[in-house]
Amino acid sequence: MSTPAVPRGSGRDAITRAARESFAERGYHGSSIRDIAARAGLSLSALYHWHSSKxxxxxxxxxxxxxxxxxxxxxxxxxxxxxxxxxxxxxxxxxxxxxxxxxxxxxxxxxxxxxxxxxxxxxxxxxxxxxxxxxxxxxxxxxxxxxxxxxxxxxxxxxxxxxxxxxxxxxxxxxxxxxxxxxxxxxxxxxxxxxxxxxxxxxxx
Missing domain, CATH: 1.10.357.10 (Tetracycline Repressor, domain 2)
Incomplete structure (x- = not known):
């Protein structure tokens, strides 16, 4: 399994930026929670610490x-x-x-x-x-x-x-x-x- 990129700022801010980018590029249904976590440079478990779902x-x-x-x-x-x-x-x-x-x-x-x-x-x-x-x-x-x-x-x-x-x-x-x-x-x-x-x-x- 590949190692996530370095987080882009604090965890919550990084997730917000990643979600914004993904929804803008791919739409809600085209975005996956795994892709958002990867964009944020965080693991899925770290993302779920802040948000329970897409x-x-x-x-x-x-x-x-x-x-x-x-x-x-x-x-x-x-x-x-x-x-x-x-x-x-x-x-x-x-x-x-x-x-x-x-x-x-x-x-x-x-x-x-x-x-x-x-x-x-x-x-x-x-x-x-x-x-x-x-x-x-x-x-x-x-x-x-x-x-x-x-x-x-x-x-x-x-x-x-x-x-x-x-x-x-x-x-x-x-x-x-x-x-x-x-x-x-x-x-x-x-x-x-x-x-x-x-x-x-x-x-x-």
Whole structure:
């Protein structure tokens, strides 16, 4: 039997990185727990010390990345003040930056959500619902205060969120502005662009 490679950092971090790479390259069903352990440079027994199964790994990866998204949103909103437009801009910025910096995790969550087992899906559905509520409360508050004039706040919220989330599917660094989809647009410029789009969608006064 071959000796595992040297662990790539601490055991838990190495497993997380290996699972992320394997799910991104091969998909959930194409990845094996043995392959993930080998990528991490760990034995199977060492992997099982941290995670009981491949399903547990998938759920943990999605949960950890979602928790980071909430942290970023909380930080952005704390610094945004009370103005609805400023708060919407802060949430757009946090989401765009997250989708780019955690592009692989975002893509895995979108593609592999259907492979979550019922217990994990129910728990993580609660986190998804909380994220939707964060956006909904912000848009509804803007409408109530007369800052946003959109006639259908729910549809406006879904359109803004979908646009921001989709960035993870197409953004590629290293392209120059003006090329297809402006895939190499600098992140601050992309934030400005999507903030302007969001404010138009909610019909900000």
């Amino acid at each position: 399903q547990d790994l998938l759920a943990a990866l999605i949960e950890e990345s979602t928790e980071e998204y909430f942290r970023r949103c909380d930080e952005a909103l704390r610094d945004a003040g009370d103005d609805p437009a400023d708060r919407l801009a802060a949430l757009v910025r946090a989401t765009v930056e997250y989708r780019i910096s955690r592009q692989v995790e975002s893509t895995i969550a979108a593609a592999e959500w259907r492979n979550l087992e019922p217990g994990n899906r129910e728990r993580l559905d609660g986190m998804r619902a909380a994220a939707s509520r964060l956006w909904a409360d912000l848009v509804e508050d803007g409408v109530a205060r007369g800052a946003f004039r959109c006639e259908h706040p729910g549809d406006a919220r879904r359109a803004v969120v979908a646009a921001c989330n989709a960035i993870a599917q197409w953004y590629e660094p290293g392209y120059e502005p003006g090329y297809e989809h402006d895939r190499g647009l600098a992140v601050p410029d992309l934030v400005d662009r999507y903030t302007a789009i969001a404010l138009r969608i909610v019909d900000c006064s």
